[in-house]
Amino acid sequence: MLKCRDLSRLVAGGEIEEFGFLKRMEFKFHLFMCRHCRNYVAQIRCIGQGARDLAAEGAPDGEQVQRLEKKICDHLCGDHPGSD
Amino acid sequence: MLTAAVSDGFASEKFLALLRARDEAALQRLVSAYLPQVLRAARSAGLNQVNAEDVCQSTFVTFIEKIDTFEGRSHVRTWLFGILYRKISEMRREAFRETAAENIDQVMENRFKMDGHWQRPPRGADMATYEREVREHLADCLEGISTDQRLAFVLREVEEMESDEICRTLDISRSNLGVLLFRGRNLLRECLEGRNIRG
Numbered sequence: 001m002l003k004c005r006d007l008s009r010l011v012a013g014g015e016i017e018e019f020g021f022l023k024r025m026e027f028k029f030h031l032f033m034c035r036h037c038r039n040y041v042a043q044i045r046c047i048g049q050g051a052r053d054l055a056a057e058g059a060p061d062g063e064q065v066q067r068l069e070k071k072i073c074d075h076l077c078g079d080h081p082g083s084d
Numbered sequence: 085m086l087t088a089a090v091s092d093g094f095a096s097e098k099f100l101a102l103l104r105a106r107d108e109a110a111l112q113r114l115v116s117a118y119l120p121q122v123l124r125a126a127r128s129a130g131l132n133q134v135n136a137e138d139v140c141q142s143t144f145v146t147f148i149e150k151i152d153t154f155e156g157r158s159h160v161r162t163w164l165f166g167i168l169y170r171k172i173s174e175m176r177r178e179a180f181r182e183t184a185a186e187n188i189d190q191v192m193e194n195r196f197k198m199d200g201h202w203q204r205p206p207r208g209a210d211m212a213t214y215e216r217e218v219r220e221h222l223a224d225c226l227e228g229i230s231t232d233q234r235l236a237f238v239l240r241e242v243e244e245m246e247s248d249e250i251c252r253t254l255d256i257s258r259s260n261l262g263v264l265l266f267r268g269r270n271l272l273r274e275c276l277e278g279r280n281i282r283g
Contacts, residue, residue: 003199003262004200013262034241036202036206037202040205046214047218048241050218053219055238059124059127069116072115072140073111076106077106
């Protein structure tokens with residue numbers, strides 16, 4: 001029988017994503033019965049989504065990427081021997 | 085995100101031979117394909133734009149310098165991210181203030197009763213409120229976790245890598261990855277809760 005402590009380890013440690021069918025059913029049943037674990041899982045997922053949102057917001061624009069791409073390619077092709 | 089088919093093409097012997105010969109078009113293709121992802125990961129790992137750009141350039145330079153030792157058995161992306169990870173670790177080692185991060189194991193243990201049920205459960209939160217608070221505080225809370233925890237978290241959540249690839253990239257075992265993710269995610273959750281996030 002899955003306990004709340006076990007569930008927190010499996011969810012935060014990422015193992016739950018690799019579970020087979022039966023374990024997933026046990027997980028879902030536990031969540032159905034336990035509102036504290038539902039809160040915990042929802043918050044962990046929300047933090048992951050928050051990280052994706054942060055990355056998307058902080059993503060450099062196309063012009064910045066192109067400029068850096070050119071700089072790196074020039075460097076790799078030896079066009080700018082003095083640069084690092 | 086790159087598809088497996090595209091990235092497999094980058095690991096082909098023909099393409100690697102072109103890179104070894106410093107073929108300009110091949111170098112251009114490599115950088116063009118992977119730079120956005122590498123740059124995003126560097127920024128997500130906590131580097132500012134200037135440092136992130138420096139570390140990206142340095143990553144590609146090292147990749148090409150060491151291309152002769154790449155045998156194509158692993159993914160080009162895995163190899164590239166492995167180089168990126170080592171460079172970010174070096175860069176952040178001095179900047180990161182060691183915190184009592186490992187105490188999170190005890191913090192989590194104290195949240196449960198002997199029988200494994202919650203003793204101090206997560207604060208119940210209205211999700212709309214929680215999402216707003218995550219947006220406000222997550223960037224700060226991310227500064228409080230170690231580089232390894234942060235990179236594992238970023239590769240999983242932002243780059244959406246499978247566990248096997250993260251383990252190869254960071255050169256760690258699956259159980260180590262579990263510990264990094266467990267500590268990182270719980271440190272973030274505790275940090276957010278400590279800022280009175282609740283519905």
